[in-house]
Amino acid sequence: MMNDVDLPREFTSIIGAEKVDFSVKTSRSKSIKESFSLIRWGVGLTGFVGLIGFVVLQPLFQTTDLNAEISNIPKATFFDIGWMVFPAIIIGIFLLAGFGMLVWGIYSLFQGGGYFVATSTRLIHYFKGNVKTYRWEQFAGVAELNINRGDLALELRTGVPTKGRDGSSTFIPEVIYISGVRNAADIEFICRKRINENNPPLADN
Template identity: 30%
Template sequence: MIENVTIPDILKEAVGAEKIVFLIKAKKDQPIRNCLHVIGFGLFWILVISLIFSAFDWDFFSGDYTISVKEIPDLLYFSLFLFPGIICFLLGVFGLFKSGGYFIGTENKLVCYRWGKMQTYPWEEFTNEIEVFGNKNHGNIIFKLKTGVYITRNHRKVLSNTKINIGDILYAFEIVNYCRTMINQKQ
């Protein structure tokens, strides 16, 4: 399960003398389906806002449309409401092309290094909820940590777990099996 990639020096220091069980270089930062959901929401937002504003401005479609100083605030309102959809769409497209990082699994922890930032997670911090999907050659893994943010749903506080996404990797199903055994041993 160790890919033929060179380990950055910062990762060698973080691992130290521990035995490396798996080393992977993720091709994507997020699973593609996450990016497609964000793109879809952005397009839906743009479509709905465009339909709402076009209903108020039907003269544009009838051909009697001229831009005057009076109508500039309407265009500003339209662009103001359209802006979140455009941002969401662009973030989704950016996510499609954002490269992943390095992930090293040892007997005691998972070390993540992406975009110049290194994070270490002991196996005790993980829940047993691991989502893995893909095919035999390439897969995606989503880990959930025990930590997160409390959000309010139906007047109750609910924990929204922090997720670690590993997109488009080799040996995903084998890595998940190892991670499950380590998480179960450490709990």
């Protein structure tokens, strides 16, 4: 059954008298693939920047007295290493970014994704008191399904345009994740049906 979920009362009032195609409670906020992608990027960025930081800032880790002299050759003083301040700040920012991605990826593996309800006209997402509504015509008709993990990803027409190093433009679509659910294949079928009904050109493809 795909309608046997006890929905929060305030969420039920938003749905009203609309006929429900399915209602599910997700066990994750993102797909496992997306979470592990964040973890890999976080580990890679943290390790790479950390290695560069150690090489660049190595004089700061020396245990000898910076003002001491050995064999009449003066050691670096505090003022000599002043040039390291700016690189240290940049390295610190990237380290925090990498660590943040790592933590967010791990957290997303265990963070629940809330509730999803589908009707004939829209897909509604409820999470911790926040409600987002997506009309079926907002979807691009592109879906990624992992039956074994119960993960479904639906692309929207909206997103963020970016530019590559070669100057070419790339569009990164916004993605809705319905992750860690039973009957993922049936849910994908219903979503695809509703998307096609509300996007006639897609149904002809």
